[in-house]
Amino acid sequence: MNDSVTAGPRSTLGERFKTLAAETPPPAEALARARAVRIPWGHILLALLVTRAVWLAIALWGDHSYLHAMAQFDGSWFKGIMTRGYDVEARGMSDGDAANWAFFPLYPALLWLVTLGGQLDPELMGVLLSNALLAVALGLGCRYLAITRPGAPLLLFVWLAASMPYSFYFSALYSESLFWLLCLASLIDWRCQRTGRVMLWTLLLSMTRATGVFWVIAMGIELVARLRLRAFAELWRRPDWLLIGVVGPLGLFLFMALLYHRTGDALAFSHVQISWGREMGNPLTNLIEGLSYWQSAPETLRPAWQASMALVGVGLIGWLGVQRRWLEMGLAGFTLFVPLATGLDAIPRYMIGMPVFVLALHDLLTRLPRTLAWGLVMLGALANLWLVENWYDTVFWLV
Incomplete structure (x- = not known):
């Protein structure tokens, strides 16, 4: 009798976790789902028009230039790359030790x-470009939801992504919208096993942001998680998977070659991060120290808030893991913990710039x-x- 009583709850708990496990449809079915979904383009355009009109009204009410505000901070670096190319030597910011080497070339090229x-x-065209890229990315997001989460409410996703906190980055002269588009395109084609396209998307991802390189690593995590030791044998039967691992980081290597030609330092994009106070450390230590500000110095909002957002990110990563969405979990994990190892600055921006956090x-x-x-x-x-409103007032902790 005791055995039957204790077995029941365990079975129920196991069944609950089993129902949370994400479905991974065969490539043919994934492709059929992708083609069958009706993308709500009307709602995508409406969501973008409504939210951006409100943001414009706030700018006018506060006597701000909407276009200039959307091109400030990192936007000015992207404009500089577009007009004069990459710097030969560091000269930016107050100490003169910053340069535009930290910003990858695909967005300024577009x-x-x-x-x-x-x-x-460039300010007008940059805002139009970022919003156009986001519109396409939201359409791809709906397609990816149809593949991996059939029956999920697409309109909820559209309005969430268009209006959630920090979504104004998608309208700025920033590379977030482009990264979303490329990441979602690569996720769709990976599920449909159109590996030639995945190679192209991952190459472009690694030309857009440093975190784009993590896509290939996260793919390897998924293969090992799903196939276990058979993954290594399967790689020899699937040379196209190996090619993704080779081609994906090529965008970064091309950028490194450009920087070496320009500055003599292929790793200038990494070395220049010290200008923004970023140095490699322990991500867990940075997280705990940031959270401690709520108790020791609650008036110091910036580190406490950034650390709290990182903690939310940890929870979302765990949620993806519970669902066994290994590729998405890997992308989210690398996107959060690698920047967190260098400090708390811009953690919310890193999170919103990776669509899998919003999917979670x-x-x-x-x-x-x-x-x-x-x-x-x-x-x-x-x-x-x-x-x-704080962005218009050039509050630096929103960079």
């Missing part, structure tokens, strides 16, 4: 193209009652308006 080589206003948040919202889920999205949109 900015150069849409401005017709600098003939059109969307997963959680879909498990809530519909009214509550939409209410939380609206609450996040209102919180974002406060962040937007």
Whole structure:
């Protein structure tokens, strides 16, 4: 009798975890789902128009230039790369030890193209470019949801991504929108096993941001998690998988070659990070120290807030792991912990710049009652308006 009593809850708990495990459809079925989904383009455009119109109204009310605000901070670095290329020597910021080597070349190259080589206003064209890239990325996000989360509410995802806190980065002259597009395209084609396309997307990812290189590593984590030791034998039967591992980081290597030609230092993109106070350390130590500010110096908002956002990221990574979404978990883990090892600055930006964090948040919202889920999205949109106002006031902790 005792055995039967204790076995019941264990079985129930096991069944609950089993129901959380994500489905991995065969490539043919994934492709069929991708082609069958009806992407809500009308809602995507409406969400972008409504949210951006509100942000513009806040700028006008505060007597700010919307376009200039969207091109400040890192946007000015991207504009500089577009107009004059990469610096030969460091000269930026107050100490004169910063340079634009930290910013990868694909986004400024696209900015150069849409401005017709600098003939059109880079601020206007940059805002239009970022929002156009985001619109396509949201369409791809809906397609990826249809493949990996059939039946998931697409409109909730669209409005969440368009209005959530820190979503204004997607309208700025920043590479977040481009990174989203390339990352979601690579995830879709990986699920459909269109490996030739995956090679292209991953190469472009590693030309967009340093975190793009982690895609290939996360792919290896998924293969080992799903196939275990058979993954190594399978690699020899799937040379296209090996080629992804070779081609994916080529974008970074090309950038390194460019920097070596320009500065004599192939790792200048990494070495220059010290100008922003970034030095390699222990991510756990940085996290704990940041959280301690809530108790020791609650008036010092920046490190405490950044650490709290990192803690949210850890929770979302764990949630992806519980669902056995290994590729998404790997991408999220590398995106959070590698920057966290160098400090707390810009942690929220790193998180929102990687779409799998938003997918994990969307997963959680879909498990809530519909009214509550939409209410939380609206609450996040209102919180974002406060962040937007601070952005216009050039508050540095939002960089």
